[in-house]
Structures are given as C-alpha cells and as structure tokens.
Amino acid sequence: MKKKTDEIIREVDKLTKLEKDIRYRLMIVNKNFREHSEEEIKEVYEKAKELQLQLMIKKNEEQILIEKRNELxxxxxxxRETLKKAEKLMSQMAVILGYLCGDLRNIHLQLEDIKEKKHLGIKVIQAQEEERYRLSREIHDGPAQILANLVLKSELCEKLIDIDTEKAKKELKALREVMRSSLQDVRKIIYDLRPMSLDDLGLIPTVERLIAQYNETSDTFVEFKFFGEKVKLLPIVEVAIFRIIQEALNNIKKHSKATNALVKIEFSDNNINLVIRDNGIGFSKESLRKADEDRGYGLMSMEERVTLLNGKFEINSSPGNGTKITATIPIDI
Ligand SMILES: Nc1ncnc2c1ncn2[C@@H]1O[C@H](COP(=O)(O)OP(=O)(O)O)[C@@H](O)[C@H]1O
Ligand SMILES: [Mg+2]
Known part of the structure; x- marks a missing residue:
C-alpha cells in the first residue's frame, strides 16, 4: 500500500508539472494568437483540458490511497501495541507459573517437614510418658513400699514399747536407717526430675557432681574438662546441656562398652561448645535408621534441644571407632 501510494504521489507530481507546462504554453499561445493557427491553439487547449482531467482523477485516487495508508x-x-501487551502478559504469566510451581515444590517440602514434626511431636509425648512411667515405678518400688513397711513397723514398735523396751529401741533404730535410705531414694528421684544444684551452684559444679556419681557406679571412667569463665547461662540452656550430658552418659553406660570417656565444656565468646566422646564400640547411621521405629528418643531429643536453642548438633560414630557428640549453642539465644 505504501509503495502504491508513493507511486501515485510521483505520478501526481509528474502530472502537476506537465499541467503547469501546458498552462504556460496556453498562455504563450493566447498572447501571440496571431502567430499560431486556430488548429494549433485548439490542440493546446484540448491537451490542457485532458491533462487537467487526468490530474483531477489521479489526485482523487491519491487522496483515497493516502487515507487508506494512514488508516492502515x-x-x-x-x-504493535497489542503485541507488546501480549508479550508483557506472557512474561507475567511465566513469572506466575514459576512462582506457582516453586510454591508447589515448597508445599511438598513443607508437608514433609510437618510430617516429620508431627512424628517428632508424638515421639516427645511418648518420651514424656516413658519418663513418667519410669518415675512412678521408681517411687512405687522405692519410697512408697518403704513407707508402707514403716507404717507396719511403727505399729509393731508401739506394741513392743510396753512389752520389751530394749527390742522396741532396736526396732526404732532399724526404722531410722530405713527412713534414711528412703530419704536418699527420694532425693535421687528429685535430682532426676531437676537437679536443684543447677539453680544453686550453676551448671559446671552440677556436671562435676553428676560425673563423680557416674564414675562411682560405672565401668567407664569419665573425665571432665572445662574451659572458659564460669558465666551464668540462661536456665533453659543450662538444663539442656545438663540433660544432653545425662543422656549421653546413659547411652555410654547402656550401649558403648567404653573404658574411657570425656565430657568437655567450653565457654567461648559467643558459644558454648560441648563434646562428649567415648572409646566404645560405636554405631553406624544405617543401624540407627534400620531400628528407627523402636529406637529410643535419646539422640533425637538431644538434637531437638540443641536446635530449639539455635545451636548445631552433630554425631560422629562408626562401628569400632567410638562415639563423639558435638553441640554448639549460642550463649545469647
Ligand atoms: N555412646 C554410644 N555408643 C554406642 N552406641 C550408641 C551410643 N549412643 C547411642 N548409641 C546407639 O544409638 C541408638 C540410639 O540411642 P538413643 O537415641 O539414645 O536411644 P536408646 O538409648 O533408647 O536406644 C542406641 O540404641 C545405640 O545403638
Ligand atoms: Mg539412650
């Protein structure tokens, strides 16, 4: 269309020029009509008329073409604008699509996470129940039975006092011994629940005491090392460290067959570094995974405690090479 328009514009230009020429000739002929024959004058007239007519037609055509061209x-x-918009929309769609797909992937991961958390939640409740069961058994078998026994014995003493004072005295003495050992049992249960020395003395002396007691009853000798200044930590951090050590020592006693172990606590500028290492039989990650269902919750709850406090937890163990547990917890959680 553009080419056609250009052509017709050129044609109109040419015709305009021709028409101008013929008008000029017409003027000359008119001026000097005496020098030209009637025939000649008529011819020029006819030519001019024809050219004017042609020019009019072409101009008309040109007008129509220009209009059409402009419209086009x-x-x-x-x-072009629609195309631009479509391109923009397409890129937006691509972004949305990517976003949606990414989100779907994330949802998948989140679901896995929730599933794992739920599983862990159940494990934690199970652990609490097991712990309560253990404590109730301990109270039932220890202090509760002793107290029942004491009631009977005190009744016996009451009767004996009038009959045989010496024997009554002896019975009372034995009674006191039983009471004393029962008191120890109760203290041990309270200590298991939460060592009060954690609040009174702080973490390090409490751990020292725990390890000293452990060494009295265990085949593994545990060494304790502490580096840094004895700063007061947040109670939850202290309890977490104490429980991790307690559980790790339980595992050493229960599973490791180790002769030596080390508990190391280090207070650095920002972190508490805890290492518990033994030279026992160790275990493989596969064996942990295989026994996943009926396995205890010890290692898992250790890790859970550390991650809850924004720390890092690591287990290094392989059969025959002992076990090393490392926890790094920020001092200001
Ligand atoms: N110090 C260790 N030495 C050898 N094996 C260990 C040690 N600590 C843990 N394990 C292994 O890891 C398993 C999981 O430990 P844990 O989560 O505390 O559960 P539980 O002690 O109730 O079995 C144990 O059953 C044991 O096989
Ligand atoms: Mg355990």
Missing part, C-alpha cells in the same frame, strides 16, 4: 498505519500501530 494506525491499525499497524495498534497491532
């Missing part, structure tokens, strides 16, 4: 140009412009 406008439409082209509009089409």
């Amino acid at each position: 140009e406008l439409r082209l412009k509009a089409a």
Whole structure:
C-alpha cells in the first residue's frame, strides 16, 4: 500500500508539472494568437483540458490511497501495541507459573517437614510418658513400699514399747536407717526430675557432681574438662546441656562398652561448645535408621534441644571407632 501510494504521489507530481507546462504554453499561445493557427491553439487547449482531467482523477485516487495508508498505519500501530501487551502478559504469566510451581515444590517440602514434626511431636509425648512411667515405678518400688513397711513397723514398735523396751529401741533404730535410705531414694528421684544444684551452684559444679556419681557406679571412667569463665547461662540452656550430658552418659553406660570417656565444656565468646566422646564400640547411621521405629528418643531429643536453642548438633560414630557428640549453642539465644 505504501509503495502504491508513493507511486501515485510521483505520478501526481509528474502530472502537476506537465499541467503547469501546458498552462504556460496556453498562455504563450493566447498572447501571440496571431502567430499560431486556430488548429494549433485548439490542440493546446484540448491537451490542457485532458491533462487537467487526468490530474483531477489521479489526485482523487491519491487522496483515497493516502487515507487508506494512514488508516492502515494506525491499525499497524495498534497491532504493535497489542503485541507488546501480549508479550508483557506472557512474561507475567511465566513469572506466575514459576512462582506457582516453586510454591508447589515448597508445599511438598513443607508437608514433609510437618510430617516429620508431627512424628517428632508424638515421639516427645511418648518420651514424656516413658519418663513418667519410669518415675512412678521408681517411687512405687522405692519410697512408697518403704513407707508402707514403716507404717507396719511403727505399729509393731508401739506394741513392743510396753512389752520389751530394749527390742522396741532396736526396732526404732532399724526404722531410722530405713527412713534414711528412703530419704536418699527420694532425693535421687528429685535430682532426676531437676537437679536443684543447677539453680544453686550453676551448671559446671552440677556436671562435676553428676560425673563423680557416674564414675562411682560405672565401668567407664569419665573425665571432665572445662574451659572458659564460669558465666551464668540462661536456665533453659543450662538444663539442656545438663540433660544432653545425662543422656549421653546413659547411652555410654547402656550401649558403648567404653573404658574411657570425656565430657568437655567450653565457654567461648559467643558459644558454648560441648563434646562428649567415648572409646566404645560405636554405631553406624544405617543401624540407627534400620531400628528407627523402636529406637529410643535419646539422640533425637538431644538434637531437638540443641536446635530449639539455635545451636548445631552433630554425631560422629562408626562401628569400632567410638562415639563423639558435638553441640554448639549460642550463649545469647
Ligand atoms: N555412646 C554410644 N555408643 C554406642 N552406641 C550408641 C551410643 N549412643 C547411642 N548409641 C546407639 O544409638 C541408638 C540410639 O540411642 P538413643 O537415641 O539414645 O536411644 P536408646 O538409648 O533408647 O536406644 C542406641 O540404641 C545405640 O545403638
Ligand atoms: Mg539412650
């Protein structure tokens, strides 16, 4: 269309020029009509008329073509804009699509996470129940039975006092011994629940005491090392460290067959570094995974405690190479 328009514009230009020429000739002929024959004058007239007519037609055509061309140009412009919009929309769609797909992937991961958390939640409740069961058994078998026994014995003493004072005295003495050992049992249960020395003396002396007691009853000799200044930590951090050590020592006693072990606590500028290492039989990650269902919760709850405090937890163990547990907990959680 553009080419056609250009052509017709050129044609009109040419015709305009020709028409101008013929008008000039017409003027000359008119001026000097005496020098030209009637025939000649008529011819020039006819030619001029014809050219004017042609010019009019071509100009008309040109007008129509220009209008059409302009309209087409406008439409082209509009089409280009639509294309631009479509391209923009397409890129937006791509972004949305990517976002949605990514989200779906994330949802999948989140679901896995929730599943794991739920599983862990159940494990934690199970652990609490097991712990309560253990404590109730301990109270039932220890202090509760002793107290029942004491009631009977005190009744016996009451009767004996009038009959045989010496024997009554002896019975009372034995009674006191039983009471004393029962008191020790109760103290041990309270200590298991929460060592009060943690609040009174702080973490390090409490751990020292725990390890000293452990060494009295265990085949493994545990060494304790502490580096740093004895700063007061947040109670939850102290309890966590204490429980981790307690559980790790239980595992050493129960599973490791180790002769030596080390508990190391280090207070650095920002972190508490805890290492518990033994030279026992160790275990493989596969064996942990295989026995997953009926396995205890000790290692898991250790890790859970550390991650809850924004720390890092690591187990290094392999059969025959002992076990090393490392926990790094920020001092300001
Ligand atoms: N110090 C260790 N030495 C050897 N094996 C260990 C040690 N600590 C843990 N394990 C292994 O890891 C398993 C998981 O330990 P844990 O989560 O505390 O559960 P539980 O002690 O109730 O079995 C144990 O059953 C044992 O096989
Ligand atoms: Mg355990």
